[in-house]
Amino acid sequence: MQKQNYGEVNQLGGVFVNGRPLPNAIRLRIVELAQLGIRPCDISRQLRVSHGCVSKILARYNETGSILPGAIGGSKRESDAERGDPGIFAWEIRDRLLADGVCDKYNVPSVSSISRILRNKIGNLSQPNQYESSKQGSAQAGLSYNHIYPYSYPNAMSPTSAKMGNHPGVPMTAGHMSISRAWPSAHTVSNILGIRAFMDSSGEENNHFMPCEKGLCVFTPQL
DNA sequence: CGCGTCACGGTTGAT
DNA sequence: CGATCAACCGTGACG
Numbered sequence: 001m002q003k004q005n006y007g008e009v010n011q012l013g014g015v016f017v018n019g020r021p022l023p024n025a026i027r028l029r030i031v032e033l034a035q036l037g038i039r040p041c042d043i044s045r046q047l048r049v050s051h052g053c054v055s056k057i058l059a060r061y062n063e064t065g066s067i068l069p070g071a072i073g074g075s076k077r078e079s080d081a082e083r084g085d086p087g088i089f090a091w092e093i094r095d096r097l098l099a100d101g102v103c104d105k106y107n108v109p110s111v112s113s114i115s116r117i118l119r120n121k122i123g124n125l126s127q128p129n130q131y132e133s134s135k136q137g138s139a140q141a142g143l144s145y146n147h148i149y150p151y152s153y154p155n156a157m158s159p160t161s162a163k164m165g166n167h168p169g170v171p172m173t174a175g176h177m178s179i180s181r182a183w184p185s186a187h188t189v190s191n192i193l194g195i196r197a198f199m200d201s202s203g204e205e206n207n208h209f210m211p212c213e214k215g216l217c218v219f220t221p222q223l
Numbered sequence: 224c225g226c227g228t229c230a231c232g233g234t235t236g237a238t
Numbered sequence: 239c240g241a242t243c244a245a246c247c248g249t250g251a252c253g
Contacts, residue, residue, distance in 0.1 A: 010249060019233030021247055041225055053248050055226060073235030073245045 008099050014048025021069035022057075030054055114217065 007015035016022065026047055033043045040058060044051040061067055 016248060018249080019235080019247055039225080050249050051226070052250070057246080070246050074237040075244060159230080
């Protein structure tokens with residue numbers, strides 16, 4: 001796996017790992033600052049992230065409403081959509097909202113609300129409605145747990161931005177940062193049914209950044 | 224000077 | 239099991 005993959009340092013002084021997405025906290029921070037009206041160039045300088053990356057993340061967020069990186073790896077020779085599976089379901093959106101940190105479990109919209117809005121918006125949504133209850137139990141038992149991101153970041157995050165990343169409340173092993181985990185980027189239902197591992201709900205205490213009603217608005221414009 | 228875009232070198236993960 | 243390969247990653251540079 002990671003052969004002692006310490007982060008490299010870009011020209012702005014920021015730590016990054018080549019080939020790997022930025023930590024989720026930094027992504028969230030980028031979007032946060034952008035919504036506060038900070039200009040992308042200032043965000044780039046402040047977070048020590050290349051402006052190309054800031055632009056990319058912001059553009060993605062504005063388009064999809066998601067902060068997360070795309071699904072890395074895997075052969076997508078035939079996408080599930082072409083095999084007849086619809087792309088996404090209401091409960092999947094709900095899970096996604098939780099996973100993104102857009103909503104917490106107290107203000108996340110109900111599945112029926114999302115479903116109604118979706119149907120209102122799309123119209124001809126075929127709903128095979130395979131609402132299996134086996135998803136949670138079996139998947140959690142059978143599959144391995146969330147692969148924690150194997151980021152072996154040293155503690156050498158930027159010393160100026162040290163206040164955002166380090167939460168003493170979050171259980172954090174010495175070598176691993178547990179704030180970033182494997183986000184299942186949830187392509188299809190079968191995918192979600194296969195992967196059901198995220199959000200151990202141990203670190204959701206960090207809702208001090210009150211994220212993005214905008215993300216929710218993307219999915220549920222009428223709520 | 225800001226920012227959109229892309230080649231580059233890299234990693235990942237399903238097939 | 240290992241190899242393949244298409245997806246994505248952020249940086250850096252160009253325009």
